[in-house]
Structures are given as C-alpha cells and as structure tokens.
Amino acid sequence: MSDAIKIRNLAWRAGRDFAIRDLAMTVPTGAIYGFLGPNGSGKTTTIRLMLGMQQASDGSIEVLGHSVPRQAHKALARIGYVPERLHLYQGLTVEESVRYHRAFFPTFDATEAERLRKRFGLREDALVAKLSKGEAGKLMMLLALSQRAELLVLDEPTDGLDPVIRREVLSALVEYVDGAKATVFISSHLVHEQERICDWIGVMDGGRLIAELPMQEFRSGIKRLRVHKAPVSRDATPFALLSRETPTQHLEEWVVRGWQPEMQEWFARVGAEVRDVQDLDLEESFVELLRGSRVATTTETR
Amino acid sequence: MFRQILFTQFRWTRTLLLLMAVFTFVVPTLSWNLGGNVFAAGLAPIAVMNGFSTVGPMLVLGAWTLGFLLVALPWGADSQSRHVYALSLPIPWSQYVAMRFGAGAITLLVPTLALWLGSWLVVAMIDMPPTLRAYPGLLALRFFLGTLLAYALSFLLQYLAGRRAAVVLLVLLVAVFGLGMGLSLANQHELLARITLWFIDWPGPFSVFASEWRLIDV
Amino acid sequence: MFEHIDPRSPTPIYAQIADRVRLAVAAGDLRAGEGLPSVRALAGQLRVNPATVVQAYRDLERDGLVEMRQGAGTFVADVAVETRARERAAAAQRFVRQMLTEAARLGLSPTDLRLALERDLPESK
16 A cells, blocks of 8 residues: 555535536655645645545545545544644633543554643643634644644645744654654645645646646756747647747747656757746746646637 | 543533533422422421422423533534534544533433432421322433433434434424324324323323423322 | 755755755865754754655765764765865856856856956955
C-alpha cells in the first residue's frame, strides 16, 4: 500500500451551481501534498468526502487502505484533522478539550500535547470560546499533532493567522513530519506557503482536479518563453500552450506546460526562435494553469 | 470515551439539571402547602393528597421541558461546528449518537433523585393512617420514565435527519390523534378499546402520562 | 546563515541551502568539525520540507564538504585550501551568471555591465 489517499471518479453535486466531477487523486505515502485552488473550487468538499463526513454520489475513496465512507471511522483513528473553522466545543477549557480528544484517539500522546501546549503558549484553563483566532488555530494543530497520526489532513490551517503564529504552526508541523514520517495533505490558497513545504501539488478548479504532479515537475515544467517570429498556428506543439500574449510587435510571450529544452527544435522547424526561457514561481504557474484550463473548458463547451 | 461524553453532557446541561433538581425537590413540599394546612401540627395526609393533585401536572410539564432541553443543549453545542467534530471522531456516527443518548439518560437521574428525596421528606412528616400508603419511590420512578419518554422522543426527532424526523412526527401525531379517537369511541368498539388501553395502561408506552400522578394513594 | 531563503527563486530550495553552506565553508565561517543544524531544526526554522534539507546535506556530502554521521548529525569536513578556493570561484561564477541572465532580460549589454562594474569595484578607483 504505497498510496495514503486514492480517489477514483468521484462525483458529488450540490444544487445546480456546483459539482465535483470525475475527480481522481493519488497522494503517495510520505508526501507533503499541497492542495491548491481558488476559494470555492471544491477543496473543502473534497476533504469532507475524503473523511466520510459527506456522501459521494459516485466513485471510490480509499484512505490509509480503508474504504471510505464504509470504514471511515477506522481511517479517522489514524488521521489528524484540522478543519477550516474551529470545531472544538466552546464551553470547554484547553485542558478539557485535550482530555476529551484524547479519549477518542488510541495513539494520542499526552506528553507531546503538554509539550506543544507550552510551546504554543496556551493556558490550560483558558476557555475555548475566549481563545483568539491564532490560539484556536494552535489548539487544533496541537490536537492533530499529538494524535501521532500517520496522515494529517489540514484544511487551510493557517488561513487568517498572523505571520508570527503561522510560522510557529508551520515549524511545529515540519518538525512533526520529520519525526513521524507522516503523510500530510494540506489545503490552502496561500501559494507561497505551499511552495516551501510541499513536494506534491494538486490543483483544483471548478470542482475538477486540473493538475497533479510532483512539485519539482510542476515548477520546472511550466515556463514563459519569449518567441521571435512566432508561428500563427498553435497546432501540433510538443508542449501544452497555456497562454499567449503579444507585449511588443516582434515578440510573443508563451506560457507552456511540459517544457523540455529539446523542444527548441520545434520552433526552429516552424521558423521561429526562442529568445528566452523564464522560470515561473509557483504562484505564477498556478495562475497560468488556471487560466489555461479555463480557456480549454470554455472552448470545449462551445 | 463514554466518560468524556458524559462529562460534556453534564457540562452543557448542568444549570438546567440544577434548576430541575430544585424544582422536583420543592414540588412535593408545595403539595402540603397548597393543601392549605402548612402550620398545623402534624401534616394531614388528605391535605397532601389534595395538594398533589394541583402540583402533579407541574411535574408532567417539567418532565417534557427537561426531556426537550436535555436534547437541545448538546445538539446546539455540536451544531455550532455543523457537527464537524462529532463526525471526525474515529467512531461510527451510530455509536456517537448512542453514547450521547445514554449520557443524557443518565443525567435524568439527578432531578429524579431530588424528587425522591423531596417526596420522602414530605412522607416522613406525615402521620399516615393505615388505610393510606405513600409511594415516593414509585413516584420518582414514574417521573424518570416520563422524562425518559419525552427525552427519547425529542432525541429521535432531533437526531434523525429531515425527512425521517418528519415521518416520526407524523406517526406521533397519528398515534395521539388515534388515542383521542380511541378514547371517545372506546365504548362502542371493543377492539378499539383494547388497543387504546394497551397504549395508556401499564405497561403501554404512554401509560406514565395517562393517569394522575400521586404521592399518596390507597 | 540561512536567512532569505527564497522559495520563489528558480533555484530550488535545497540548492539554495547547499549554496549557503558552500559559501560559509569557502569563506572559512564554518570550520572543519563544526556541526550543522539538525535536519528537523533547520526544516522547522525555515518551514521547508525535511526532505529538502536532507537533499541539500546529501549534495554537500557528495561534494566532500560535510560528513553525515549516523545518529550524531552533520559536520563540516576537513576541506583542503584548494577546494575552498574552488568553491569560492564557483560561487562567484554562479552569481555572475545569474546577473548576466537578469541583465539580458532587462536589455543591458555586456559593455554596460562592464562599465558599471568597473565604476563600483573598489580597486578600480
């Protein structure tokens, strides 16, 4: 079993406006998988389906070898989950919340929880309802990490936290991953954060997974080319053309996916010349990828 | 695990339980007050009996209120996060629901015990004639069963999702309406009379509410 | 030593980390036998994937700049003077190449660069 999460042709529908269609996803064991996508692209729904908290209308989900939703509770015993919004009970104190959580998770490490509580500067007797947003985020992360889980599923774990707390939380996460060799599935729209940590990237848009590949490939495969005497036709390119702009009269800027240096030859054959090959950072790649996929979808439906 | 469920149940409903315990403790003592014979030397059992016919319905009302709120408060705490916490626990939903139900049922013992103590106190102060007998234990048991019934119905309605809850509600309405019809038509149809009686006579499901609640009886 | 690691740079993060160590060794800021931060500590501090730090340390080990001792950590190797000189030259070369690419993008000619360099270098004054 080399995949922590395996999803095949998943379908789910909410009303007329939103649906998840034919979603396939594979998260290798040990990966730190960044789940990217604009707000409302279906990230949270996918996570809820993955954890058996909602029922899919079609498809199969396997998490840590357990079939979801049928055996979701078995998978959940091995998953540390941090939801998008605070899910803990408002009326309990920090200490009571830890005790409650601990009772359900067989692998919970109380010593680790205490260590993290001190590190995060959370008071034992503080009421959950009185915690600041940052403290609440830290408490959720504390509980998930103390479970000693094999898989962490984090839904926007740092969204809305200030930079100092974000650093604290991410450092604790990275240190945990190094010690426990856990798989991490981290959903976020904060691209720069993913860029540091993740080694796999999945991109969601409009209820579909439009890309899934190792970070290195994602970064190195998408380039901006400055093309002199660019050909008019864009057919039969050995790469996928995501966008094409004409900033000056003689030069065109092409953003392409799946670029290899050998592909320069293709341009020579059509009488063009590549003047420059620029790397894009993750955010630019992400934006271009979304743009490309949206153009493709609209031409498809036309 | 269950201890923590019970702990949270208690945490969310402790004020309610305390108020109810005070209420059920005081109700039996009210009965001799309402009997109009408070400061007379020695309590007259007849006065208590009469007084109890006034306060008895208060207990029934209390049982329904408690049964309903005991479900609503924990449900409120869980639905604050749209049940994300409960659903992300590594136990099947059915087990979670069963434990929540059990925890609530256990906390019903608090007002029940208070009622039993209050009744026992009143009875201890009465010079009981040989023709009458006091039933503090039975009254408490009856209160417990009544609250449990109200609690179970309210629980069922709350924890069954939308359409199923509507079905249960419909069945209940039909049952109550049927009972009313049954009672009015019982003298004409023997079968109807039997069915109706099965519901409201011991050990039928609604028997706890059917007749008057009494502390002292023949 | 590891400040300003830039995840957006086209140079991969592991290479940036390795480069910092190379430079520090070449400049003599890190001496033979000195310990590098543990993988966990450095990954935590930089908030990067631990595998990235491991890859950086492996690269450095392959080039003979550090030794990874099982269970003890990573230590700066005894580096010959020539190696240090070579590392410095290589670092300078990388820097210049980066500058040239950037300059070409901005439309600056090699002559422009040479003039600017001569004006700002201290010994040319």
